[in-house]
Amino acid sequence: MIRRLIPLFALLLLAGLAPVLLPTFHVTLLNYIGLYSLVALGLVLLTGIGGMTSFGQAAFVGIGAYASAVLTTQYGLSPWLGLLAGLAITLVVATSLGLLTLRLAGHYLPIGTLAWGLALFYLFGNLPGLGGFGGLQNLPNISLFGWQVRDPADFSLLIGLLLAISLWLLDNLLHSRQGRAIRTLKDSAGMAEAMGIDTARSRLQVFIIAALLAALSGWLYAHLQRVVNPTPFSVVMGIEYLFMIVLGGVASLWGALLGAALLTLIKQVLQDVLPQLFGHADNVEMIFFGVLVILVLQYARGGLLPLLSGLFPRAQPRPLPEHPAHALPRRTMPANGQPLMVAEGLLKQFGGLVANKDMGLTVNGAEITALIGPNGAGKSTLFNLLSGVLAPNAGQIVFLGQRIDGLSPRAIARLGVSRTFQHVRLLPDMSVLENVALGAHARGEAGLLRSMLHLEREEEAALLAEARRQIERVGLGAALHTPAGSLPLGQQRIVEIARALCSDPLLLLLDEPAAGLRHAEKQALAHLLEQLRSEGLGVLLVEHDMEFVMGLADQIVVMEFGQRLAGGTPLQIQQNPAVLAAYLGGVE
Amino acid sequence: MDISILAFLAQDGLTTGAIYALVALALVLVFSVTRTILVCQGDFVTYSALTLATLQLGLMPGTLWLLLGCSLAACTLDSIAALRRGQSRRVPGLLARYLGLPTVLWVVLDTFELAGLPAVLQILLTLALVTPLGPLLYRLVYQRVAETSVLLLLIVSVAVHITLVGISLLMFGAEGVRTDALAEAVFMLGELPVGLQSLLVIASALLLIGLLYAFFGHSLYGKALRATALNRKGAQLVGIPTQLAGKAAFGLAALIGAISGVLIGPLTTLYYDSGFLISLKGFVAAIFGGLASYPIAAASAFFVGVLESFANFGASAYKEVIVFTLVIPVLLWLSLKHPHLEEQH
Numbered sequence: 034m035i036r037r038l039i040p041l042f043a044l045l046l047l048a049g050l051a052p053v054l055l056p057t058f059h060v061t062l063l064n065y066i067g068l069y070s071l072v073a074l075g076l077v078l079l080t081g082i083g084g085m086t087s088f089g090q091a092a093f094v095g096i097g098a099y100a101s102a103v104l105t106t107q108y109g110l111s112p113w114l115g116l117l118a119g120l121a122i123t124l125v126v127a128t129s130l131g132l133l134t135l136r137l138a139g140h141y142l143p144i145g146t147l148a149w150g151l152a153l154f155y156l157f158g159n160l161p162g163l164g165g166f167g168g169l170q171n172l173p174n175i176s177l178f179g180w181q182v183r184d185p186a187d188f189s190l191l192i193g194l195l196l197a198i199s200l201w202l203l204d205n206l207l208h209s210r211q212g213r214a215i216r217t218l219k220d221s222a223g224m225a226e227a228m229g230i231d232t233a234r235s236r237l238q239v240f241i242i243a244a245l246l247a248a249l250s251g252w253l254y255a256h257l258q259r260v261v262n263p264t265p266f267s268v269v270m271g272i273e274y275l276f277m278i279v280l281g282g283v284a285s286l287w288g289a290l291l292g293a294a295l296l297t298l299i300k301q302v303l304q305d306v307l308p309q310l311f312g313h314a315d316n317v318e319m320i321f322f323g324v325l326v327i328l329v330l331q332y333a334r335g336g337l338l339p340l341l342s343g344l345f346p347r348a349q350p351r352p353l354p355e356h357p358a359h360a361l362p363r364r365t366m367p368a369n370g371q372p373l374m375v376a377e378g379l380l381k382q383f384g385g386l387v388a389n390k391d392m393g394l395t396v397n398g399a400e401i402t403a404l405i406g407p408n409g410a411g412k413s414t415l416f417n418l419l420s421g422v423l424a425p426n427a428g429q430i431v432f433l434g435q436r437i438d439g440l441s442p443r444a445i446a447r448l449g450v451s452r453t454f455q456h457v458r459l460l461p462d463m464s465v466l467e468n469v470a471l472g473a474h475a476r477g478e479a480g481l482l483r484s485m486l487h488l489e490r491e492e493e494a495a496l497l498a499e500a501r502r503q504i505e506r507v508g509l510g511a512a513l514h515t516p517a518g519s520l521p522l523g524q525q526r527i528v529e530i531a532r533a534l535c536s537d538p539l540l541l542l543l544d545e546p547a548a549g550l551r552h553a554e555k556q557a558l559a560h561l562l563e564q565l566r567s568e569g570l571g572v573l574l575v576e577h578d579m580e581f582v583m584g585l586a587d588q589i590v591v592m593e594f595g596q597r598l599a600g601g602t603p604l605q606i607q608q609n610p611a612v613l614a615a616y617l618g619g620v621e
Numbered sequence: 622m623d624i625s626i627l628a629f630l631a632q633d634g635l636t637t638g639a640i641y642a643l644v645a646l647a648l649v650l651v652f653s654v655t656r657t658i659l660v661c662q663g664d665f666v667t668y669s670a671l672t673l674a675t676l677q678l679g680l681m682p683g684t685l686w687l688l689l690g691c692s693l694a695a696c697t698l699d700s701i702a703a704l705r706r707g708q709s710r711r712v713p714g715l716l717a718r719y720l721g722l723p724t725v726l727w728v729v730l731d732t733f734e735l736a737g738l739p740a741v742l743q744i745l746l747t748l749a750l751v752t753p754l755g756p757l758l759y760r761l762v763y764q765r766v767a768e769t770s771v772l773l774l775l776i777v778s779v780a781v782h783i784t785l786v787g788i789s790l791l792m793f794g795a796e797g798v799r800t801d802a803l804a805e806a807v808f809m810l811g812e813l814p815v816g817l818q819s820l821l822v823i824a825s826a827l828l829l830i831g832l833l834y835a836f837f838g839h840s841l842y843g844k845a846l847r848a849t850a851l852n853r854k855g856a857q858l859v860g861i862p863t864q865l866a867g868k869a870a871f872g873l874a875a876l877i878g879a880i881s882g883v884l885i886g887p888l889t890t891l892y893y894d895s896g897f898l899i900s901l902k903g904f905v906a907a908i909f910g911g912l913a914s915y916p917i918a919a920a921s922a923f924f925v926g927v928l929e930s931f932a933n934f935g936a937s938a939y940k941e942v943i944v945f946t947l948v949i950p951v952l953l954w955l956s957l958k959h960p961h962l963e964e965q966h
Contacts, residue, residue: 152942156942330766331765
């Protein structure tokens with residue numbers, strides 16, 4: 034906790050001392066760095082961490098600036114009301130733009146941001162009452178309890194304070210349940226949904242936070258400059274904000290500050306030097322930035338901060354409390370042997386291909402059911418139907434008396450069905466602990482604001498304690514703080530099981546859990562599954578390893594050509610002539 | 622609004638639409654081969670128009686120095702790579718390949734009275750100056766990051782565009798220019814005056830669109846280029862040289878851009894930074910076609926041109942707002958049609 038606060042106090046100290054130590058010109062430069070940092074911070078969260086590239090942030094800066102400019106110059110209102118109005122308008126605009134464009138897949142989103150960034154820019158220049166491309170002049174000063182924020186020194190303090198608060202809030206957010214959800218957005222949204230995380234909501238939240246930070250920066254900018262015109266809110270500036278985080282480091286909050294500082298300082302130096310070389314400086318500096326960004330992306334894709342961060346001591350993982358104040362609530366297990374999930378008459382077609390036809394199976398509580406069949410038999414399709422990734426064309430799936438066919442993976446997960454993936458889907462840079470804690474997401478309820486203010490520490494401690502309990506249970510206690518991506522593949526599969534267990538499921542769907550495991554690891558896994566069975570959990574596993582399945586399963590369902598070929602105990606299956614024919618090639 | 626204004630607006634819209642169509646085609650072409658959204662396609666258009674204008678003034682175009690610089694840089698990179706592999710015998714060949722054309726152009730530009738050259742030669746010189754920039758850009762910028770995500774490539778593209786605009790200002794200055802008309806004639810179609818230049822633009826655009834469509838749909842080379850986009854590794858395994866495919870796509874795009882510049886130069890005043898808006902409108906059209914379909918992209922480009930022309934007449938202050946706001950519903954529709962794109966790479 035204290036460790037994380039030290040840099041923030043250093044930042045405040047800098048903001049307070051700079052005006053005393055440095056000439057006004059340099060203080061002004063620092064102020065601009067601070068303003069750009071606010072926007073870049075939002076962009077790190079949105080683009081670097083959330084994976085949504087935006088070229089349009091400058092437009093939100095413009096909304097913040099223009100809202101206050103109009104209210105103060107034309108209606109004589111206080112800048113604080115201007116700030117409120119700016120944030121409110123941004124909230125509305127960002128929410129509607131977010132709802133419209135965040136659904137955009139892949140590269141369509143950044144192009145969408147270019148489009149609305151340009152549209153808003155031309156609106157600033159053309160809407161009546163905004164002063165056209167000449168803009169609005171003579172904005173009043175901000176005053177706070179009699180303190181007139183007028184000189185660069187005053188602004189230094191105000192900007193420093195707001196920047197430190199923003200950093201603190203975002204850092205808190207990233208170290209919380211909501212923050213973990215945000216980190217899945219970049220390329221694991223499908224996994225996140227299967228863990229009960231509402232990724233669409235998370236995306237919108239991140240987008241709005243980034244927009245609000247930009248609007249805040251715009252408000253400060255307007256009252257620092259005391260003039261607004263459309264130019265600083267163009268798409269070119271939006272591109273510069275993106276360049277800042279690319280240079281500094283896309284995925285870290287301090288990278289935003291580094292990037293903002295780099296871009297501002299280099300620009301300043303270039304503006305001093307270039308006119309002597311070329312006679313004019315506009316746009317020539319952009320050649321330099323363009324080339325710099327290309328080189329950074331070619332040779333140091335993570336930005337410059339990761340190169341510097343070797344100089345600083347690595348933050349130690351925070352110790353986990355042994356016994357959290359309250360344990361997480363648990364589901365009540367249904368009586369042993371009761372059917373958990375019953376699927377009947379499932380049909381799934383992809384165009385002309387029938388992947389599942391009249392397929393059915395039953396998974397009982399406190400039993401391990403194995404689904405086997407030759408390659409291409411339709412096991413994965415069935416698995417996807419049961420977990421909600423695909424909706425069946427016909428048939429029904431009932432979980433504890435409730436129809437779940439056609440429900441989203443998130444809804445099914447929240448009912449108590451948890452799964453692992455055939456191709457491991459972990460966040461490789463996040464620790465094992467954090468990865469597993471993702472599974473417990475649906476068991477917490479702390480919202481965005483509480484997470485940002487760290488008012489959810491008790492719940493967070495309970496979530497992490499639960500995650501640790503599950504990690505220790507699967508035998509990976511030593512790897513708690515290891516980045517998940519550095520574990521061998523077999524252990525990554527086990528981490529996936531721990532993550533699934535963390536959601537306190539009634540039914541566990543395992544997609545080839547033993548693939549890539551060594552013999553001893555398989556035995557440990559079998560032991561774990563037996564233990565889960567004895568606790569009343571139902572397990573359905575798709576598996577190729579016959580020895581593993583035969584020794585473990587209570588019931589086996591065999592599929593071939595998308596249909597159910599046979600079902601029964603391992604002994605019955607081993608003697609079933611149809612199964613033998615399917616596997617060994619039958620003797621007619 | 623009477624019929625003559627209507628006809629004038631339509632003609633104007635179709636002409637700009639034709640240019641957007643060419644830009645859109647180049648964008649689709651480059652995207653479908655390299656997954657790169659070539660933001661700087663519009664810059665090829667302005668480079669070409671401004672280079673031609675400079676030649677017509679009898680001055681040495683800055684494009685030559687850019688071409689020389691890029692060629693030298695690419696040649697150095699490739700030579701170093703060859704030397705590292707111990708293939709020093711390849712270096713003279715590289716020198717000839719990279720520096721041959723720029724040197725010849727330099728000599729030609731230095732020897733002749735440029736303003737007095739016939740228009741056809743001026744145009745050919747322009748095409749020769751601008752087109753090689755495409756493959757050179759691929760070599761210098763994209764080759765190293767060719768395997769990365771579409772998003773990273775997009776950021777690289779934006780950086781390239783920003784760089785090219787800066788260079789454009791250095792080379793051509795901030796003045797807007799128009800090139801001399803290729804065809805001055807205006808003839809009457811009934812009551813309506815029709816500019817031959819406009820017809821020329823539209824006809825050339827349609828011809829190019831047809832050629833590209835045939836090339837990609839039906840020739841083996843075109844199919845190889847498309848395979849590269851779908852699956853780089855797979856294409857490599859079946860023996861398609863993916864780097865060459867990238868260079869070829871960029872070369873074609875630059876050529877299309879250069880031709881567009883020559884065509885549009887006499888009709889609109891172009892500035893050093895006009896390329897961005899041209900690119901973006903081509904984009905809008907390319908996106909209508911899902912960045913994949915040539916005919917839809919071309920048709921939408923004409924639509925965008927006409928829309929812009931009418932918006933310019935009806936609400937000129939809001940014409941950009943109207944055009945760009947239109948993108949969002951289209952993008953939305955595309956995303957709904959192809960969900961879960963992010964999980965694919």
